[in-house]
Amino acid sequence: MSPSSVPLLDVTERANLRLHNSFGLPAVAAILVRVASAADVRRVVDHPAYGVAPQFILGGGSNVVFTRDLDAVVLKVEIMGRRLLAETADAWIIEAGAGESWAELVAWTVAQGWPGLENLALIPGSVGAAPVQNIGAYGLELKDRFESLDAVDLVTGRSVTLGAAECRFGYRDSVFKQHLAGKSVITTVRLRLPRPWRPVLGYLDLERRMLETGNARPDAATIFDWVCAIRRAKLPDPAVIGNAGSFFKNPVVTPEQCRDIIGRDPEIVHYPMADGSVKLAAGWLIDACGWKGKSVGRAGVYDKQALVLVNRGGASGAEVVTLARAIQESVYGRFGIRLEPEPIIV
Ligand code: EPU
Numbered sequence: 620m621s622p623s624s625v626p627l628l629d630v631t632e633r634a635n636l637r638l639h640n641s642f643g644l645p646a647v648a649a650i651l652v653r654v655a656s657a658a659d660v661r662r663v664v665d666h667p668a669y670g671v672a673p674q675f676i677l678g679g680g681s682n683v684v685f686t687r688d689l690d691a692v693v694l695k696v697e698i699m700g701r702r703l704l705a706e707t708a709d710a711w712i713i714e715a716g717a718g719e720s721w722a723e724l725v726a727w728t729v730a731q732g733w734p735g736l737e738n739l740a741l742i743p744g745s746v747g748a749a750p751v752q753n754i755g756a757y758g759l760e761l762k763d764r765f766e767s768l769d770a771v772d773l774v775t776g777r778s779v780t781l782g783a784a785e786c787r788f789g790y791r792d793s794v795f796k797q798h799l800a801g802k803s804v805i806t807t808v809r810l811r812l813p814r815p816w817r818p819v820l821g822y823l824d825l826e827r828r829m830l831e832t833g834n835a836r837p838d839a840a841t842i843f844d845w846v847c848a849i850r851r852a853k854l855p856d857p858a859v860i861g862n863a864g865s866f867f868k869n870p871v872v873t874p875e876q877c878r879d880i881i882g883r884d885p886e887i888v889h890y891p892m893a894d895g896s897v898k899l900a901a902g903w904l905i906d907a908c909g910w911k912g913k914s915v916g917r918a919g920v921y922d923k924q925a926l927v928l929v930n931r932g933g934a935s936g937a938e939v940v941t942l943a944r945a946i947q948e949s950v951y952g953r954f955g956i957r958l959e960p961e962p963i964i965v
Contacts, residue, residue, distance in 0.1 A: 628662055628669075629653040639680045640697060641743055643861035644936045646685035646965075648675075648693040655697050655718075657771050657778055657806040663694060664776035674805050676775055678717065681744035682752055682863055682962045686936035689965065696747050698806050710765055711735070711812040717747025717805045721754070728812065728845070734839030735764055735812030739821050742845040743857050743864065747805040752961070753788045753797040756840070756845055758822040762788035766809035773802050791961055793869050814859065818842060824849050853924045860919065861930030866943060867901045867958040880954055901950075901958055902926035908949040915942040940964060 634651035637643055650669065654660050661672050663669050673691040677683070698716035701724055711733040715724050721744050726735040727929040738759035742749075748760045750768055769957070772779065787794045795803065816839060820826065828845045829835050855862050872880070877897040880887055884907065888900035905911070905925040912922040917934035919942070921927040928939055947958050 621911065628659060628666070631656070634693070636677075636685060636689070636693070637682070638676060639858035640685055640863075641679070641681040641685055641861060642684060642863050642934075642936075642939065643857075643930050644685045644934065644939070646936070647687075647688040649690050650692045651695055652692060653695045653697050654804070656673040657700070657769065658696070660771040660773075660804045660806065661776040663692065664771070664773060674801065676773075678748035678751070678800060679720070679745035681857065682694075682748060684936050684939055684960075684964045686940055686965060694804060696745065696804060696806075698747070701746075703731070703733065704809060708937050709814050711814065713812065715746045715808055715810075715811045717745060717808060720744075721746050729839055729843045730751050733812050734816040736810065737839045737843040738822075738825075738846055739764075740843050741850045746808050750786055750793055750805060750808060750909065752786070752791045755791070757821045757825055757849075758789070760790075762786075764810045764812060766811040768805050769807040770799075770803045770805045773804060778806070780801075790871075793817050796963075800826065845853065854919055854927060855923075855929055859936070860921075862927050863962045865901070865961050866928040867905075867925045867926060867946075868961050869898050869901045870956050870958060871896050871898050871905075872956065873897070874956075884954075899956065904950050904954055904956065904958070905946055906947070908953055910946055910949070915945060919940040920946070936954075936965075 629652065631651040634648045636646045636648055652663055657671040669715055675689055675691045677693050677695050697718040699718050701715040701719055703711060704714040713728055715731065717959045722741050724746055725740050727877045728736050739754060742754050742756060753879040754761050762783060767780055767782050769778055771778050817905050818837060825845060834841065874895060874897055877889055888903040890898045892898055902925045910920045911925045913920050914931060916938035917931045919931045921929050927941060943960060950958050
């Protein structure tokens with residue numbers, strides 16, 4: 620291939636990232652490269668300057684808080700495409716490019732008659748970001764529907780395919796937030812939707828819908844509609860109010876710690892876990908400290924769900940972090956529990 624026929628990278632210098640993060644926070648990337656294929660990622664790796672510069676991987680930007688400009692090469696993953704890869708007696712296997720919208724993928728699969736992702740409806744962000752933090756909602760996590768993914772190593776440029784065990788999924792966690800953080804670009808994700816379909820209805824909000832509607836055997840499209848309605852009622856739409864979903868993880872404590880806290884606050888919302896530990900509702904803890912609807916500068920706590928921090932208009936990442944620290948301190952002061960942020964703070 621002659622040099623002139625080598626496809627060029629789509630590069631923007633001094634790119635504003637405000638429209639590329641769901642919080643709408645201002646930050647300038649020294650270099651923004653839009654990658655449309657695994658080959659584009661390899662071109663970055665092989666590039667004489669970009670390949671050796673600090674790099675930052677950006678998906679839909681729905682789980683990141685920018686507190687500064689990035690003197691780095693930001694790889695904006697825009698790898699598109701989605702298809703039914705295989706249909707077997709026991710599953711539909713769906714394949715999607717990492718740059719696809721997660722919410723659109725879920726809506727499309729349900730509309731096509733391939734149920735199984737409906738509980739994960741309307742979660743903002745890209746398909747490639749879904750495994751990074753093992754997104755979850757209404758009793759289902761990405762790992763429950765995961766088949767495999769392809770990723771390109773940012774050092775060697777080599778493509779690898781990882782299965783669920785290698786991704787080491789945990790609660791809002793995976794190998795991509797641990798030792799592969801910033802080192803590996805997810806390019807394609809495959810999902811396994813089991814046949815026959817079985818609804819996941821254990822979550823309190825869905826049980827409530829069954830009672831209210833008298834529909835005890837909802838189909839996937841109905842569950843999809845319910846989840847969309849529940850989310851719209853509780854969570855701000857990032858297109859309207861900047862936010863990154865839940866700002867903190869729900870903390871997990873020992874049964875002794877939980878007994879101690881319940882002794883002082885009998886109302887505390889908590890869920891026993893399979894391993895004997897107890898998960899506490901961080902939203903409840905923050906709400907109990909009186910934070911709902913409060914603001915620090917132009918960053919605030921959403922008035923319908925205290926776990927969500929919002930940009931009230933023109934907030935900086937520093938303001939969001941100041942608010943988050945103040946919340947952490949008050950929850951620690953009252954309950955002795957350290958809340959851990961869910962998004963990546965840059
Ligand atoms: N609560 C309050 N006050 C609040 C918020 C919550 O008292 O301001 C109470 C609720 O009444 C409820 C409990 O806390 O009894 C839990 O609240 P909710 O059902 O809204 O869920 P969550 O634990 O706050 C988690 C996920 C969400 C996910 C929902 C539904 C985390 C960190 N968050 O929130 O995920 O949509 O469950 O499954 O695990 C995200 O990760 O970005 C996210 C939105």
